[in-house]
Amino acid sequence: MSKYKPRRTYDAENDPNVLLFSKIVDVVGAGMGMQLFLCGNGDCGGYITLRVGEIPIRCSECGEEIDWARLSYYKMCPQCKRQYLSLDSTYCGYHEKKIELKSLD
Numbered sequence: 629m630s631k632y633k634p635r636r637t638y639d640a641e642n643d644p645n646v647l648l649f650s651k652i653v654d655v656v657g658a659g660m661g662m663q664l665f666l667c668g669n670g671d672c673g674g675y676i677t678l679r680v681g682e683i684p685i686r687c688s689e690c691g692e693e694i695d696w697a698r699l700s701y702y703k704m705c706p707q708c709k710r711q712y713l714s715l716d717s718t719y720c721g722y723h724e725k726k727i728e729l730k731s732l733d
Contacts, residue, residue: 631695632668634676661711667692703729
């Protein structure tokens with residue numbers, strides 16, 4: 629079996645309404661410690677929910693293996709200890725001051 633790299637939901641769509649919806653889902657999900665991805669298998673496109681501390685090995689829809697290589701480490705806010713995927717996050721979004729996230733590697 630091949631490994632497929634997951635895609636961000638907003639990278640997969642060109643429709644502005646879908647883009648806006650995907651960004652809203654990302655913001656709400658981040659507050660709950662979740663991020664939403666699409667399966668990288670072109671024949672599937674199933675949703676993959678990534679929770680802090682829970683990284684699935686396979687897509688629950690097509691069963692293909694997921695290649696999380698580029699998402700293999702997290703960053704954490706030194707003040708509130710919230711964790712973020714390093715793919716997009718640079719600053720913690722839960723403070724009035726600009727607090728830079730620290731790598732957990």
